[in-house]
Amino acid sequence: MDIVDDRTRADRLVSDVSEDILNGAFAPGDRLDELSLAERYGVSRTPVREALRRLASSGLVEVRPRRGAIVARITAEKLAELFGAMAELEATCARLSAIGMTPMERRRLEAFYASMEPLVSAADAEGFAAANLVFHTQIYAGAHNGHLAEITAGLRSRLLPYRCAQFRTPGRLPRSHAEHGAVVAAILDADAAGAHAAMLRHVSLVEDSFERLAAARAVRG
Amino acid sequence: MDIVDDRTRADRLVSDVSEDILNGAFAPGDRLDELSLAERYGVSRTPVREALRRLASSGLVEVRPRRGAIVARITAEKLAELFGAMAELEATCARLSAIGMTPMERRRLEAFYASMEPLVSAADAEGFAAANLVFHTQIYAGAHNGHLAEITAGLRSRLLPYRCAQFRTPGRLPRSHAEHGAVVAAILDADAAGAHAAMLRHVSLVEDSFERLAAARAVRG
DNA sequence: TGGAGGGATATTGTATGCAATTCATCTATA
DNA sequence: TATAGATGAATTGCATACAATATCCCTCCA
Structure with a gap:
């Protein structure tokens, strides 16, 4: 065939x-x-x-x-800008999700978050990475603004090569899951500022751990 | 030559x-x-x-x-998304400006805002529109994130054709100026949430007046 | 009369050749 | 020796020809 x-x-x-x-x-x-x-x-x-x-x-x-x-030679500063912009965009999506998600979307997000728990227990980094993408994409969609979702997803995929080892750091999985939990809680609470802050913190933390170093290495070639 | x-x-x-x-x-x-x-x-x-x-x-x-x-046929929904995304991006730049603008940038913004007052008194719509672009661009720059600034400026220019008559509405000039004032005050106060809210309100109000109608007309062709 | 099939036509996708510009190297001169 | 200028090679920009695909219209049949 x-x-x-x-x-x-x-x-x-x-x-x-x-x-x-x-x-x-x-x-x-x-x-x-x-x-x-x-x-x-x-x-x-x-x-x-x-x-x-x-x-x-x-x-x-x-x-x-x-x-x-x-x-393209991405300088370390440029890379930091890209990560920073993504964090802001993700946080904005989270804020809008907190305000505008439908009850159905909220239930789905909550359920999906719960379904990620076993991956954490099993320390399944690969599975978690895949689910992580779905999780974030649900929040882009919850912002109910296709253009914003597109920009954010595009930036995420552009930064993908600099985040390969994301969930390999020991202890990163449970911490990420806990941070997701804070985001979900704020969204379910319709707490706009809280969702924004929790997502900003989550994305910044993820970036700040050690993949920045990996990125810097990648940049130096 | x-x-x-x-x-x-x-x-x-x-x-x-x-x-x-x-x-x-x-x-x-x-x-x-x-x-x-x-x-x-x-x-x-x-x-x-x-x-x-x-x-x-x-x-x-x-x-x-x-x-x-x-x-491209921009549907009314798509256009609303673009305006919404721009509002969020502008608000984010304002928030970051409130947090991170240098003292020099703050002084410049304040001075530039003051310099727009005569244009309002003179009802100089064209001059105000030009100054308005500079005003907003200062805030993009104040976010200290070149990529974010680029995205935001790009979206603004993409939406330009749908905003031609922006400052022709009677009374729009003084109102815009007052809204700018609120944004400037919050930024000078380092009031992140306030700057975000003021800018979101400003951009949304500008769009909501009547150029949405003009836009809808443009879309229908 | 309405719809399916098929062939002509129009339009896009790709290859290739020529023109224009840039880049590298060499020479001449101060 | 260092620098400016010039000359030739390499590379991009553009035009054109050909191939592949889509579109349109006509015919045929139910």
């Missing part, structure tokens, strides 16, 4: 190149000249150009007019 | 096409086929394609794979 991939070559290039950037085949600062990429991926320069522009708009590469593209 | 424009054709197309969209030469939903655009602007399809993709990433057009591009 042949599942044909009806994406265009440029679409696939976006995935392939970003993968190669994220797993280190291309390091920050590396030149990405169109001809080499075209040969490497077996296509012509045209879709390569398109893919590079798209990657630029997502922040992964930097195109300088007439001077070619390079893998 | 010839000031040559060293922008690439695609760069110019981005400006030209977005202008033509914003002033109504192309209406929402109109097809933007590459050949017609190429002929219209006297270039080949290649830079047209690039411009269309870039406009898509900024939300002005919508490209459907293999099915061409159309001028």
Whole structure:
């Protein structure tokens, strides 16, 4: 059974190149000249150009007019800004969720939070990471603002490569779960300021533990 | 004296096409086929394609794979989401400004706010609109997070076409100025929650007056 | 009359060649 | 030796031709 991939070559290039950037085949600062990429991926320069522009708009590469593209070098300051912006956005979503979630959404959030407990007991970092994404996404959705949710989710995914080891730190799982608990409690309470503060604290703590260091390492290349 | 424009054709197309969209030469939903655009602007399809993709990433057009591009139809709900997201982002910048602005930034903001008073007295809507942008931009900068500032400014500019008549409403100028005053006072007081609330209120009020109606009209085409 | 199928047409996706610009290297001169 | 200028190679920007896909319209059948 042949599942044909009806994406265009440029679409696939976006995935392939970003993968190669994220797993280190291309390091920050590396030149990405169109001809080499075209040969490497077996296509012509045209879709390569398109893919590079798209990657630029997502922040992964930097195109300088007439001077070619390079893998974006994210400085430590820029990375801190991105993490900071994400924390604020997440906190805003939490605040709006506290104000506006429907009773059904609140019940679902509570139930989902409870369902994460076994993963903590089992120290299942991978399972928890997956559930964590769902948890946060529920809160984006609870803000009832698709654009805000999109921005926030986009930023989260952009920062994903800098957070790989997130739940490996010993003791991080139960702490994260407890912080989630504070967020959930505030949202269920319709406590806007509390939800904002709890989420801001949660996201900042997660970032502040040791993946900042990992990130810094990644930046230095 | 010839000031040559060293922008690439695609760069110019981005400006030209977005202008033509914003002033109504192309209406929402109109097809933007590459050949017609190429002929219209006297270039080949290649830079047209690039411009269309870039406009898509900024939300002005919508490209459907293999099915061409159309001028984005912003629904009323989507527009409300965009305004809502902007309000939240602006409020967040205000909150961070209250917390983190340097003394110099605070003095500048206060001085700039004072300098807007004459424009209100003179009922200079155009001058006020220009100063208004500067005022808000100062607050984006005061958040000390370049990425957040960029997102917020981007959203503001994207919404600009839906806010043309902003300060024409009778009485809007003094009211806006008063609302700015509340924001400035809270920021100078380092009152995070107050700054957030004041800015949220300000932006929401501005939007809620009558340009939502203008926007709805624009959407209906 | 209404809908399904099929072929012509129009439009997008991709490859390639040429023009324009940048970059690197080498030379000449102070 | 260091710097400015020039020259050639490498690379991007753009145009055009071809291939793949979608769209439209016509015919045919129930």
